[in-house]
Amino acid sequence: MAIPIPHRICPQKSAMEKAMMVSSSSSSFSISPSVILTQDELKKIAAYKAVEFVESGMVLGLGTGSTAKFAVERIGELLRQGKLQNIVGVPTSKMTEEQAISLGIPLSDLDSHPVLDLAIDGADEVDPYLNLVKGRGGSLLREKMVEGVCRKFVVIVDESKLVKHLGGSGLAMPVEIVPFCWKFTAERLQSLFEDSGCVAKLRTCGENGYPFVTDNSNYIVDLYFKKDIGDLKAASDAILRLAGVVEHGMFLDMATTLIVAGKHGVTVKNK
Numbered sequence: 665m666a667i668p669i670p671h672r673i674c675p676q677k678s679a680m681e682k683a684m685m686v687s688s689s690s691s692s693f694s695i696s697p698s699v700i701l702t703q704d705e706l707k708k709i710a711a712y713k714a715v716e717f718v719e720s721g722m723v724l725g726l727g728t729g730s731t732a733k734f735a736v737e738r739i740g741e742l743l744r745q746g747k748l749q750n751i752v753g754v755p756t757s758k759m760t761e762e763q764a765i766s767l768g769i770p771l772s773d774l775d776s777h778p779v780l781d782l783a784i785d786g787a788d789e790v791d792p793y794l795n796l797v798k799g800r801g802g803s804l805l806r807e808k809m810v811e812g813v814c815r816k817f818v819v820i821v822d823e824s825k826l827v828k829h830l831g832g833s834g835l836a837m838p839v840e841i842v843p844f845c846w847k848f849t850a851e852r853l854q855s856l857f858e859d860s861g862c863v864a865k866l867r868t869c870g871e872n873g874y875p876f877v878t879d880n881s882n883y884i885v886d887l888y889f890k891k892d893i894g895d896l897k898a899a900s901d902a903i904l905r906l907a908g909v910v911e912h913g914m915f916l917d918m919a920t921t922l923i924v925a926g927k928h929g930v931t932v933k934n935k
Contacts, residue, residue, distance in 0.1 A: 727785025740767025823926030861890030
């Protein structure tokens with residue numbers, strides 16, 4: 665989907681080249697008003713900007729999703745070019761693991777590297793305080809495990825992901841749960857946020873209607889809110905106290921840097 669800018673449309677290659685000509689020291693840069701970029705192109709610009717934080721010798725958390733894949737792709741490219749060396753990646757999903765292997769990125773895990781230098785990942789929502797909703801791709805548990813032990817966590821989004829409060833997009837806030845008695849757990853989750861007009865739905869796979877199964881063999885219940893859920897830490901605690909809940913998709917006080925690509929350029933915000 666193109667973000668409208670009232671001027672001509674440039675060819676994709678020149679548009680990307682113009683938009684991405686920026687030094688690593690800048691906190692923001694502008695996109696020429698003559699350039700119209702698609703949402704994927706904006707994601708790619710933000711991802712490439714995030715990779716500028718990567719240095720040789722780092723152990724990296726490799727995120728999952730449509731934005732993070734561009735960052736993983738870029739890291740692999742820089743390794744092949746010799747511009748990065750001695751990188752070790754810790755993937756947050758089987759999908760990212762497969763991508764990294766295909767790109768020749770050496771991989772490890774948290775058992776061998778309990779503290780990581782940097783993680784790069786996308787987000788489904790970002791509030792003004794850099795709190796996040798993640799996990800609409802289904803990898804929230806591994807993402808939280810990996811990104812929770814990073815010295816620096818760089819979040820990359822296009823501007824459509826910015827919200828006034830978590831849940832404000834009207835889209836899903838995922839909760840990973842065990843399959844056992846999932847309906848019971850979903851009903852309890854919905855009851856927790858009754859005042860916020862919460863509706864809890866089991867995530868299913870396309871037309872066949874089978875439950876979506878995570879890399880950890882769990883289910884996901886998506887919570888939809890009509891109103892602000894209020895105190896996020898209190899909400900987090902209440903969800904995690906429910907037996908049957910494995911983890912939720914609110915990433916609170918974890919992001920250290922936010923990179924946002926929008927129709928006016930890319931902005932870098934540090935917490």
